[in-house]
Amino acid sequence: MKKLSVPRSFVKAGAIVVLLGLAGAIYGAVRLMNVESINIKYQSAKTENEKLKRDNDVYKNSYAKLKGQISFIEDMSKDLARQANMEQVNETDQKVGSGGPETVTALDKAADSLEQQVRLIGDRLRADHLRLTSIPSGFPVQGYITDGFGMRRNPMGGGSHEFHDGIDLAVDFGTPVGATADGLVVWAAPYSGYGNLVAVFHSNGVTTRYGHLSRITVEPGQRIKRGEQIGYAGSTGRSTGPHVHYEIRLNDQPIDPSKYARQQ
DSSP: OOOOOOHHHHHHHHHHHHHHHHHHHHHHHHHHEEEEEEHHHHHHHHHHHHHHHHHHHHHHHHHHHHHHHHHHHHHHHHHHHHHHHOOOOOOHHHHHHSSSHHHHHHHHHHHHHHHHHHHHHHHHHHHHHHHHHOOOOSSOOOOOOHHHHHHEOOSSSOHHHHHHHEEEEEEEEEEEEESSOOOEEEEEEOGGOOOOOEEEOOOTTTEEEEEEEEEEOTTTTEOOOOOOEEEEOOOOOOOOSSSSEEEEEEEEEEEHHHHTTTTO
Protein backbone atom coordinates (compact mmCIF):
# COMPACT_ATOMS: atom_id res chain seq x y z
CA MET A 1 0.00 0.00 0.00
CA LYS A 2 1.38 3.38 -1.01
CA LYS A 3 0.18 6.46 0.69
CA LEU A 4 -0.77 9.33 -1.68
CA SER A 5 -0.40 12.74 -0.28
CA VAL A 6 -2.31 15.63 -1.92
CA PRO A 7 -1.26 19.12 -1.03
CA ARG A 8 -3.88 21.13 0.83
CA SER A 9 -3.58 23.99 -1.64
CA PHE A 10 -4.55 21.58 -4.43
CA VAL A 11 -7.69 20.62 -2.57
CA LYS A 12 -8.57 24.22 -2.02
CA ALA A 13 -7.98 25.03 -5.69
CA GLY A 14 -10.17 22.11 -6.76
CA ALA A 15 -12.92 23.18 -4.43
CA ILE A 16 -12.73 26.69 -5.81
CA VAL A 17 -12.92 25.35 -9.37
CA VAL A 18 -15.99 23.25 -8.52
CA LEU A 19 -17.66 26.17 -6.81
CA LEU A 20 -16.91 28.44 -9.74
CA GLY A 21 -18.32 25.81 -12.10
CA LEU A 22 -21.50 25.51 -10.05
CA ALA A 23 -21.80 29.31 -9.85
CA GLY A 24 -21.31 29.58 -13.63
CA ALA A 25 -23.92 26.90 -14.25
CA ILE A 26 -26.38 28.62 -11.93
CA TYR A 27 -25.64 31.99 -13.51
CA GLY A 28 -26.12 30.54 -17.01
CA ALA A 29 -29.39 28.92 -15.99
CA VAL A 30 -30.64 32.18 -14.50
CA ARG A 31 -29.61 34.10 -17.63
CA LEU A 32 -31.34 31.55 -19.82
CA MET A 33 -34.49 31.80 -17.73
CA ASN A 34 -34.36 35.61 -17.92
CA VAL A 35 -33.90 35.53 -21.69
CA GLU A 36 -36.79 33.08 -22.04
CA SER A 37 -38.97 35.25 -19.81
CA ILE A 38 -38.08 38.33 -21.85
CA ASN A 39 -38.84 36.42 -25.05
CA ILE A 40 -42.21 35.33 -23.68
CA LYS A 41 -43.04 38.91 -22.66
CA TYR A 42 -41.94 40.13 -26.10
CA GLN A 43 -44.14 37.62 -27.87
CA SER A 44 -47.07 38.53 -25.59
CA ALA A 45 -46.51 42.24 -26.19
CA LYS A 46 -46.23 41.62 -29.93
CA THR A 47 -49.52 39.68 -29.93
CA GLU A 48 -51.22 42.39 -27.86
CA ASN A 49 -49.88 45.08 -30.17
CA GLU A 50 -51.21 43.25 -33.23
CA LYS A 51 -54.59 42.89 -31.53
CA LEU A 52 -54.62 46.58 -30.66
CA LYS A 53 -53.71 47.40 -34.27
CA ARG A 54 -56.60 45.27 -35.53
CA ASP A 55 -58.97 46.85 -33.01
CA ASN A 56 -57.75 50.29 -34.04
CA ASP A 57 -58.36 49.48 -37.70
CA VAL A 58 -61.87 48.28 -36.85
CA TYR A 59 -62.46 51.44 -34.82
CA LYS A 60 -61.22 53.65 -37.65
CA ASN A 61 -63.46 51.88 -40.15
CA SER A 62 -66.47 52.08 -37.82
CA TYR A 63 -65.75 55.72 -37.07
CA ALA A 64 -65.40 56.60 -40.75
CA LYS A 65 -68.64 54.72 -41.55
CA LEU A 66 -70.53 56.44 -38.72
CA LYS A 67 -69.23 59.85 -39.71
CA GLY A 68 -70.22 59.17 -43.31
CA GLN A 69 -73.72 58.13 -42.23
CA ILE A 70 -74.10 61.27 -40.10
CA SER A 71 -72.90 63.42 -43.00
CA PHE A 72 -75.42 61.73 -45.30
CA ILE A 73 -78.24 62.31 -42.81
CA GLU A 74 -77.06 65.89 -42.36
CA ASP A 75 -77.28 66.49 -46.13
CA MET A 76 -80.80 65.07 -46.15
CA SER A 77 -81.79 67.21 -43.17
CA LYS A 78 -80.48 70.30 -44.99
CA ASP A 79 -82.73 69.53 -47.96
CA LEU A 80 -85.69 68.99 -45.63
CA ALA A 81 -84.84 72.20 -43.74
CA ARG A 82 -84.88 74.14 -47.00
CA GLN A 83 -88.26 72.63 -47.86
CA ALA A 84 -89.53 73.64 -44.43
CA ASN A 85 -87.97 77.14 -44.73
CA MET A 86 -85.77 76.49 -41.70
CA GLU A 87 -82.19 77.52 -41.05
CA GLN A 88 -79.64 74.82 -40.22
CA VAL A 89 -76.22 75.81 -38.95
CA ASN A 90 -74.69 72.57 -37.71
CA GLU A 91 -71.83 71.15 -39.74
CA THR A 92 -70.52 67.72 -38.76
CA ASP A 93 -67.07 68.33 -40.24
CA GLN A 94 -66.70 71.53 -38.22
CA LYS A 95 -67.56 69.74 -34.97
CA VAL A 96 -65.54 66.56 -35.53
CA GLY A 97 -61.79 66.40 -36.14
CA SER A 98 -59.90 63.14 -36.32
CA GLY A 99 -58.80 60.46 -33.87
CA GLY A 100 -59.15 59.71 -30.18
CA PRO A 101 -61.88 59.65 -27.54
CA GLU A 102 -62.47 63.39 -27.89
CA THR A 103 -63.46 62.82 -31.51
CA VAL A 104 -65.96 60.14 -30.50
CA THR A 105 -67.44 62.51 -27.92
CA ALA A 106 -67.71 65.26 -30.53
CA LEU A 107 -69.31 62.82 -32.95
CA ASP A 108 -71.84 61.79 -30.30
CA LYS A 109 -72.68 65.45 -29.68
CA ALA A 110 -73.03 66.08 -33.41
CA ALA A 111 -75.34 63.06 -33.72
CA ASP A 112 -77.49 64.24 -30.79
CA SER A 113 -77.72 67.74 -32.23
CA LEU A 114 -78.56 66.39 -35.67
CA GLU A 115 -81.25 64.12 -34.21
CA GLN A 116 -82.83 67.12 -32.46
CA GLN A 117 -82.79 69.14 -35.68
CA VAL A 118 -84.34 66.28 -37.67
CA ARG A 119 -87.11 66.07 -35.07
CA LEU A 120 -87.74 69.82 -35.33
CA ILE A 121 -87.80 69.63 -39.13
CA GLY A 122 -90.21 66.70 -38.97
CA ASP A 123 -92.50 68.63 -36.63
CA ARG A 124 -92.41 71.66 -38.95
CA LEU A 125 -93.13 69.56 -42.03
CA ARG A 126 -96.00 67.78 -40.30
CA ALA A 127 -97.43 71.13 -39.20
CA ASP A 128 -97.10 72.50 -42.73
CA HIS A 129 -98.73 69.37 -44.13
CA LEU A 130 -101.66 69.70 -41.73
CA ARG A 131 -101.99 73.38 -42.59
CA LEU A 132 -101.92 72.74 -46.34
CA THR A 133 -104.37 69.84 -46.20
CA SER A 134 -106.74 72.10 -44.22
CA ILE A 135 -106.82 74.74 -46.98
CA PRO A 136 -109.64 74.17 -49.51
CA SER A 137 -108.35 73.28 -52.94
CA GLY A 138 -110.24 72.54 -56.15
CA PHE A 139 -113.97 71.87 -56.45
CA PRO A 140 -116.10 69.21 -54.76
CA VAL A 141 -117.29 67.83 -58.13
CA GLN A 142 -116.14 67.95 -61.73
CA GLY A 143 -118.89 69.99 -63.36
CA TYR A 144 -119.40 73.25 -65.19
CA ILE A 145 -120.16 76.49 -63.39
CA THR A 146 -123.70 77.71 -64.00
CA ASP A 147 -123.54 80.60 -61.51
CA GLY A 148 -120.46 82.31 -60.11
CA PHE A 149 -119.75 84.23 -56.93
CA GLY A 150 -121.31 87.68 -56.52
CA MET A 151 -124.38 89.45 -57.86
CA ARG A 152 -126.64 87.49 -60.21
CA ARG A 153 -130.14 87.43 -61.63
CA ASN A 154 -132.60 85.60 -59.37
CA PRO A 155 -132.79 82.03 -60.82
CA MET A 156 -136.28 81.59 -59.37
CA GLY A 157 -137.62 84.33 -61.67
CA GLY A 158 -139.14 87.74 -61.01
CA GLY A 159 -136.35 89.71 -62.70
CA SER A 160 -134.69 90.67 -59.41
CA HIS A 161 -131.01 90.38 -58.54
CA GLU A 162 -129.38 88.81 -55.50
CA PHE A 163 -125.94 88.16 -54.07
CA HIS A 164 -124.72 84.59 -54.63
CA ASP A 165 -122.53 83.41 -51.73
CA GLY A 166 -120.76 80.66 -53.68
CA ILE A 167 -120.68 78.93 -57.03
CA ASP A 168 -123.06 76.42 -58.60
CA LEU A 169 -121.58 73.34 -60.27
CA ALA A 170 -123.98 71.50 -62.59
CA VAL A 171 -123.58 67.70 -62.49
CA ASP A 172 -125.73 64.61 -62.92
CA PHE A 173 -128.10 63.69 -60.12
CA GLY A 174 -126.37 61.37 -57.64
CA THR A 175 -122.80 62.44 -58.50
CA PRO A 176 -120.51 61.79 -55.48
CA VAL A 177 -119.46 65.00 -53.71
CA GLY A 178 -116.03 65.19 -52.01
CA ALA A 179 -114.64 67.53 -49.36
CA THR A 180 -112.08 70.01 -50.67
CA ALA A 181 -109.88 69.90 -47.53
CA ASP A 182 -109.35 68.06 -44.25
CA GLY A 183 -111.71 69.19 -41.55
CA LEU A 184 -114.49 68.59 -39.05
CA VAL A 185 -118.13 68.21 -40.08
CA VAL A 186 -120.10 70.82 -38.14
CA TRP A 187 -123.44 70.52 -39.98
CA ALA A 188 -125.01 67.62 -41.87
CA ALA A 189 -128.77 68.18 -42.25
CA PRO A 190 -131.35 70.26 -44.18
CA TYR A 191 -130.83 74.01 -43.81
CA SER A 192 -133.19 76.64 -45.21
CA GLY A 193 -132.75 77.25 -48.96
CA TYR A 194 -129.60 75.06 -49.08
CA GLY A 195 -131.67 71.88 -48.87
CA ASN A 196 -129.47 69.06 -47.59
CA LEU A 197 -126.33 70.86 -46.45
CA VAL A 198 -122.93 69.73 -45.22
CA ALA A 199 -120.68 72.32 -43.56
CA VAL A 200 -117.04 71.49 -42.76
CA PHE A 201 -114.77 73.54 -40.49
CA HIS A 202 -111.10 73.44 -41.55
CA SER A 203 -108.80 75.85 -39.68
CA ASN A 204 -108.13 79.54 -39.14
CA GLY A 205 -111.81 80.38 -39.40
CA VAL A 206 -112.29 78.70 -42.82
CA THR A 207 -115.51 76.75 -43.45
CA THR A 208 -116.83 75.12 -46.62
CA ARG A 209 -120.48 74.44 -47.44
CA TYR A 210 -121.96 71.92 -49.87
CA GLY A 211 -125.64 72.49 -50.63
CA HIS A 212 -128.62 70.91 -52.46
CA LEU A 213 -127.36 67.36 -51.82
CA SER A 214 -129.72 64.48 -52.58
CA ARG A 215 -128.24 62.46 -49.72
CA ILE A 216 -125.72 63.11 -46.92
CA THR A 217 -123.15 60.43 -46.01
CA VAL A 218 -121.39 62.08 -43.05
CA GLU A 219 -122.39 63.09 -39.53
CA PRO A 220 -121.66 66.14 -37.34
CA GLY A 221 -118.45 65.68 -35.36
CA GLN A 222 -116.91 63.42 -37.99
CA ARG A 223 -113.39 64.17 -39.16
CA ILE A 224 -112.84 63.87 -42.90
CA LYS A 225 -109.96 64.05 -45.35
CA ARG A 226 -109.67 65.97 -48.59
CA GLY A 227 -111.47 64.08 -51.34
CA GLU A 228 -113.51 61.99 -48.90
CA GLN A 229 -117.16 61.67 -49.94
CA ILE A 230 -119.69 63.70 -47.96
CA GLY A 231 -122.82 63.04 -50.00
CA TYR A 232 -124.44 62.96 -53.46
CA ALA A 233 -125.44 65.82 -55.74
CA GLY A 234 -129.14 66.60 -55.97
CA SER A 235 -131.69 69.41 -56.21
CA THR A 236 -132.99 69.83 -52.68
CA GLY A 237 -133.89 73.24 -51.24
CA ARG A 238 -134.04 76.34 -53.40
CA SER A 239 -132.85 74.79 -56.65
CA THR A 240 -133.84 74.61 -60.30
CA GLY A 241 -131.99 71.39 -61.15
CA PRO A 242 -129.25 68.93 -60.08
CA HIS A 243 -126.12 70.78 -59.00
CA VAL A 244 -123.85 71.43 -56.02
CA HIS A 245 -123.79 74.83 -54.34
CA TYR A 246 -120.22 75.29 -53.03
CA GLU A 247 -119.25 78.01 -50.58
CA ILE A 248 -116.09 79.02 -48.75
CA ARG A 249 -116.48 81.25 -45.72
CA LEU A 250 -113.76 83.04 -43.76
CA ASN A 251 -114.91 84.00 -40.26
CA ASP A 252 -118.46 83.37 -41.54
CA GLN A 253 -118.01 85.84 -44.42
CA PRO A 254 -118.39 84.35 -47.93
CA ILE A 255 -115.37 84.59 -50.24
CA ASP A 256 -114.93 83.63 -53.90
CA PRO A 257 -114.22 79.84 -54.09
CA SER A 258 -112.58 80.30 -57.50
CA LYS A 259 -109.51 81.78 -55.77
CA TYR A 260 -109.00 78.56 -53.87
CA ALA A 261 -109.82 76.41 -56.88
CA ARG A 262 -106.69 77.75 -58.63
CA GLN A 263 -104.54 76.03 -55.95
CA GLN A 264 -105.55 72.62 -57.23
